[in-house]
Amino acid sequence: STLATACVISGLPESIIAAACARSGQRVLHVDSRNYYGGNWASFSFSGLLSWIKENQQKTDLSDECEDWRKLILEDEEAIPLSSKDKTIQHVEDFCFGDQDSAEGVEEAGALPKLPVFGAPAAQGESPGPEKESPAAEGIPLASQESPQALGSDAARAAAGDGAGAAPGSGAAPSTAAGDSAPQPAKTEAAPSENAAQEPKKITYSQIVREGRRFNIDLVSKLLYSRGLLIDLLIKSNVSRYAEFKNATRVLAFREGRVEQVPCSRADVFNSRQLTMVEKRMLMKFLTFCLDYEQHPEEYQAYESSTFAQFLQTRKLTPSLQHFILHSIAMVSETESSTLQGLQATKKFLQCLGRYGNTPFLFPLYGQGEIPQCFCRLCAVFGGIYCLRHAVCCLVLDRASGRCKAIVDHFGQRISANYFIVEDSYLSESTCTNVCYRQISRAVLITDQSVLNTDSEQQVSVLTVPPLEPGTAAVRVIELCSSTMTCMKDTYLVHLTCPSAKTAREDLEPVVQKLFNLNTETENEELEKPRVLWAVYFNMRDSSGVEKSSYSGLPTNVYVCSGPDSALGNDCAVKQAETIFREMFPAEEFCPPPPNPEDIIYDEDEIEPEESGLNNSPETKPETSAEENSSEGGAAVTKEE
Amino acid sequence: MMAIRELKVCLLGDTGVGKSSIVCRFVQDHFDHNISPTIGASFMTKTVPCGNELHKFLIWDTAGQERFHSLAPMYYRGSAAAVIVYDITKQDSFHTLKKWVKELKEHGPENIVMAIAGNKCDLSDIREVPMKDAKEYAESIGAIVVETSAKNAVNIEELFQGISQQIPPLDPHENSNNGAIKLGRQTSQTGRRCC
Ligand SMILES: Cc1cc2nc3c(=O)[nH]c(=O)nc-3n(C[C@H](O)[C@H](O)[C@H](O)COP(=O)(O)OP(=O)(O)OC[C@H]3O[C@@H](n4cnc5c(N)ncnc54)[C@H](O)[C@@H]3O)c2cc1C
Ligand SMILES: Nc1nc2c(ncn2[C@@H]2O[C@H](COP(=O)(O)OP(=O)(O)OP(=O)(O)O)[C@@H](O)[C@H]2O)c(=O)[nH]1
Ligand SMILES: [Mg+2]
Numbered sequence: 001s002t003l004a005t006a007c008v009i010s011g012l013p014e015s016i017i018a019a020a021c022a023r024s025g026q027r028v029l030h031v032d033s034r035n036y037y038g039g040n041w042a043s044f045s046f047s048g049l050l051s052w053i054k055e056n057q058q059k060t061d062l063s064d065e066c067e068d069w070r071k072l073i074l075e076d077e078e079a080i081p082l083s084s085k086d087k088t089i090q091h092v093e094d095f096c097f098g099d100q101d102s103a104e105g106v107e108e109a110g111a112l113p114k115l116p117v118f119g120a121p122a123a124q125g126e127s128p129g130p131e132k133e134s135p136a137a138e139g140i141p142l143a144s145q146e147s148p149q150a151l152g153s154d155a156a157r158a159a160a161g162d163g164a165g166a167a168p169g170s171g172a173a174p175s176t177a178a179g180d181s182a183p184q185p186a187k188t189e190a191a192p193s194e195n196a197a198q199e200p201k202k203i204t205y206s207q208i209v210r211e212g213r214r215f216n217i218d219l220v221s222k223l224l225y226s227r228g229l230l231i232d233l234l235i236k237s238n239v240s241r242y243a244e245f246k247n248a249t250r251v252l253a254f255r256e257g258r259v260e261q262v263p264c265s266r267a268d269v270f271n272s273r274q275l276t277m278v279e280k281r282m283l284m285k286f287l288t289f290c291l292d293y294e295q296h297p298e299e300y301q302a303y304e305s306s307t308f309a310q311f312l313q314t315r316k317l318t319p320s321l322q323h324f325i326l327h328s329i330a331m332v333s334e335t336e337s338s339t340l341q342g343l344q345a346t347k348k349f350l351q352c353l354g355r356y357g358n359t360p361f362l363f364p365l366y367g368q369g370e371i372p373q374c375f376c377r378l379c380a381v382f383g384g385i386y387c388l389r390h391a392v393c394c395l396v397l398d399r400a401s402g403r404c405k406a407i408v409d410h411f412g413q414r415i416s417a418n419y420f421i422v423e424d425s426y427l428s429e430s431t432c433t434n435v436c437y438r439q440i441s442r443a444v445l446i447t448d449q450s451v452l453n454t455d456s457e458q459q460v461s462v463l464t465v466p467p468l469e470p471g472t473a474a475v476r477v478i479e480l481c482s483s484t485m486t487c488m489k490d491t492y493l494v495h496l497t498c499p500s501a502k503t504a505r506e507d508l509e510p511v512v513q514k515l516f517n518l519n520t521e522t523e524n525e526e527l528e529k530p531r532v533l534w535a536v537y538f539n540m541r542d543s544s545g546v547e548k549s550s551y552s553g554l555p556t557n558v559y560v561c562s563g564p565d566s567a568l569g570n571d572c573a574v575k576q577a578e579t580i581f582r583e584m585f586p587a588e589e590f591c592p593p594p595p596n597p598e599d600i601i602y603d604e605d606e607i608e609p610e611e612s613g614l615n616n617s618p619e620t621k622p623e624t625s626a627e628e629n630s631s632e633g634g635a636a637v638t639k640e641e
Numbered sequence: 642m643m644a645i646r647e648l649k650v651c652l653l654g655d656t657g658v659g660k661s662s663i664v665c666r667f668v669q670d671h672f673d674h675n676i677s678p679t680i681g682a683s684f685m686t687k688t689v690p691c692g693n694e695l696h697k698f699l700i701w702d703t704a705g706q707e708r709f710h711s712l713a714p715m716y717y718r719g720s721a722a723a724v725i726v727y728d729i730t731k732q733d734s735f736h737t738l739k740k741w742v743k744e745l746k747e748h749g750p751e752n753i754v755m756a757i758a759g760n761k762c763d764l765s766d767i768r769e770v771p772m773k774d775a776k777e778y779a780e781s782i783g784a785i786v787v788e789t790s791a792k793n794a795v796n797i798e799e800l801f802q803g804i805s806q807q808i809p810p811l812d813p814h815e816n817s818n819n820g821a822i823k824l825g826r827q828t829s830q831t832g833r834r835c836c
Contacts, residue, residue, distance in 0.1 A: 037713050213751075235825030241684060242715065244821040356822055365821055366718055373713035380704035386711040483820070485718075 016577035022382035033391035043369030046212030088541035221495030247357035308342025439500035449530035654726035662791035755784035
């Protein structure tokens with residue numbers, strides 16, 4: 001039978017499209033060769049991430065790939081092969097800053113090994129128990145000069161419970177690394193949490209392994225602008241009911257070697273201890289102007305051809321205020337962004353303030369990786385069929401019509417459909433020869449303290465570190481606390497992101513060194529900085545902004561979604577999904593609220609309130625309630641039918 | 642006023658064992674012979690008293706994603722309890738129960754309350770799964786177990802009462818929702834029919 005739409009891979013835009021299609025009555029099949037949702041938008045437990053790292057460090061070339069499916073292609077057809085190995089992740093380097101020896105044989109509490117499987121037959125997904133044997137050459141040499149022990153994937157396996165001791169390939173790592181039974185009383189360390197009473201909360205690597213399921217580590221690091229397209233879509237489609245969020249609590253700046261909090265709402269400015277009265281007045285005046293800068297063109301017209309940074313210099317702002325506004329509020333480039341871009345960005349930031357709290361951002365509990373799953377659920381609720389661990393070998397092109405008519409899966413099964421949504425990473429090299437990709441540099445750290453300690457340890461912070469050297473990019477840092485359900489108690493999960501110039505480690509390590517302490521033996525002056533317990537660096541392909549026309553030989557009914565982009569918000573994915581959906585079904589509404597009586601919450605006492613945080617930001621309040629009403633009104637009306 | 646505690650409960654089990662029928666019976670006291678394989682009706686609530694608390698069950702039904710073993714981890718997030726359903730007239734469905742339990746252990750929260758429901762007990766003349774097997778298995782994994790009939794309204798209330806009783810009392814130090822934000826909950830959704 002023919003499906004209306006087939007989606008391949010389950011990243012955010014594909015999941016939104018799948019939901020939108022199912023919602024408007026299309027039959028949707030959603031397949032992903034991995035055994036997890038989200039593709040490069042996924043999040044992992046700690047052991048899951050170790051497996052993902054291992055998988056991406058093995059650069060085995062599957063040149064002897066089975067091409068049996070070619071036999072299934074008829075004479076009047078042509079096959080467009082799809083790639084079976086993900087090539088979007090490169091330069092994966094992980095480090096353990098501590099005694100991972102003691103973690104040998106430690107098992108994640110209550111978990112079965114969960115192997116991300118790309119392009120593997122379904123049967124493999126279930127295989128219990130640790131994997132045997134490993135290829136000797138593990139790709140990238142992990143040895144590092146100044147860092148402590150490089151944790152190779154062999155060590156990772158050992159840590160995950162294999163306990164096989166020194167494995168081939170660990171020769172690349174310093175001799176203190178994994179496996180070698182160093183003369184250490186490591187095993188006596190069984191209950192570290194107890195005897196650590198005198199020394200506050202020293203988390204060890206083995207605790208991280210044991211508590212691995214408390215981690216939900218995102219491959220992409222993003223936040224939701226509280227008035228961004230994704231929040232609007234979540235609310236409009238009612239998908240928001242499947243998720244919960246935390247407000248980002250702080251916006252931070254890094255200036256003159258120190259991390260400081262940026263006052264951004266009126267209440268913050270008012271309460272700030274670091275600003276003088278004069279500064280408070282200056283800042284409020286400037287922010288108030290930004291909120292309706294369009295009304296006052298005379299104020300900025302003369303600077304339209306200057307950079308925003310230059311414009312700020314003319315505005316009677318102290319250097320620290322200029323820094324806050326440029327890097328932490330507008331978050332634009334000092335050298336490249338124009339005055340108008342800066343004003344727009346500042347306005348967007350300010351408009352998002354106060355809807356849910358004191359900063360403009362929300363973060364999903366359990367990580368960004370939940371969001372694609374929420375849309376997949378909506379799709380499934382409206383009849384979409386979901387198959388993980390299901391690889392697709394090729395698209396089948398009908399020569400006569402020039403349209404794609406089916407996919408062939410790894411069982412040799414043909415599935416017909418009218419539309420096909422494919423993620424960029426699935427396209428083979430021959431399709432992408434003319435495509436020029438950018439890269440994103442990512443780092444994920446597990447640390448023992450916040451970059452800025454205050455009375456509350458449960459903080460979600462956004463920090464922009466300006467370029468350390470001219471010509472490099474600013475680095476975005478998002479620090480998550482354990483109440484976001486992304487890391488274990490007494491640790492922080494820190495995500496660093498920037499557009500790549502070099503490998504992720506080359507791009508980001510300088511910033512990591514500025515903010516954190518990478519040495520196990522702490523010198524006194526370093527004591528204040530958070531310690532890094534574990535770190536991984538990797539580059540991810542940024543396929544956003546690639547024109548469809550740059551892919552060669554794709555039929556018109558095949559739509560390509562990009563992988564994650566490097567921006568902080570999610571507007572890019574939502575826009576892309578909506579654009580593709582409208583191209584496919586111009587007459588249909590995009591993700592309307594569910595009118596289906598079968599999908600209405602059956603409830604006695606549903607209670608209202610959109611959050612109380614509204615009250616604490618006078619500057620945006622009138623507008624806020626207006627919009628609130630309209631969006632809720634819209635939803636309610638459709639539900640009434 | 643009594644405190645209301647929201648408890649997420651998710652349902653698991655092979656297709657056709659009667660998961661949706663159980664929810665429908667519990668929430669609406671209604672049974673439909675021609676209920677379609679679950680599309681829609683993915684989220685229902687019902688509040689029941691328990692001691693000096695009110696338990697508001699947020700019941701998540703599978704949406705067919707389990708058919709090809711593609712349930713998203715998000716389905717289990719924050720669940721206080723899981724109802725794992727088999728059909729007493731289908732040995733197979735009891736067999737796969739164990740896989741669901743394993744899956745739950747892997748993806749579900751640590752302290753999740755597990756309840757096993759042997760559904761369709763009105764059809765005991767064509768029973769394939771002896772009650773004893775279910776009891777033994779449930780005991781071995783520390784789950785509660787009842788045989789239910791969504792059709793004849795047998796043991797459905799009891800199933801959820803059993804869950805209520807297993808829920809540990811609220812720790813007064815612990816803020817139940819931890820300041821998490823729910824987006825766009827609206828007022829006018831009362832008393833709508835669902836399946
Ligand atoms: C929670 C859960 C997770 C699973 N995860 C995986 C996995 O990761 N990888 C994997 O390969 N398999 C998975 N399976 C499927 C299971 O392993 C299959 O039953 C097995 O692969 C088939 O082996 P068999 O031929 O011996 O089973 P059979 O004896 O043929 O079947 C055993 C039982 O499983 C049911 N069953 C088998 N296949 C399916 C199916 N596709 N959909 C619905 N029911 C089915 C049958 O109805 C029967 O009740 C999972 C099953 C469950 C319940
Ligand atoms: N005799 C009898 N039939 C029942 C009972 N409960 C459910 N059924 C029937 O079993 C069939 C399947 O029930 P559903 O509630 O749709 O099962 P489900 O587990 O939700 O199935 P999926 O949504 O496909 O996963 C329906 O025809 C019901 O009428 C019961 O207690 N007794
Ligand atoms: Mg059902």
